[in-house]
Amino acid sequence: MSRQSEPSSIFSKRLRQARQDAGLSQKDLGILAGLDPFVASTRINRYEQDVHAPDQATAKRLAKALGVPLAYLYADNERLARMIRAFSALDATEQDRLLQAIEHA
Helix, strand or coil: CCCCCCCCCHHHHHHHHHHHHHCCCHHHHHHHCCCCCCCHHHHHHHHHCCCCCCCHHHHHHHHHHHCCCHHHHHCCCHHHHHHHHHHHHCCHHHHHHHHHHHHCC
């Protein structure tokens, strides 16, 4: 497949997946992340196609707009990515309980 039809970077793949899971268009995500509405769709498309990479501040705004931890967008292991999303959905008490169980396993 060509580079444009299959993103090569983990960030690109996870950004697209999280956006689709959230039911957002590229333009809507860009606007929610504070991008100029006139370039929002193009910028998100370029991130998803791995043509450009956002700076850290923009990546943080994208993660926040998508409701996912920033670490999820960069996790290079599918199992770890799933764990990051699941862990972040837990409340603090559940997170502490899970951490204790893992650390004492």
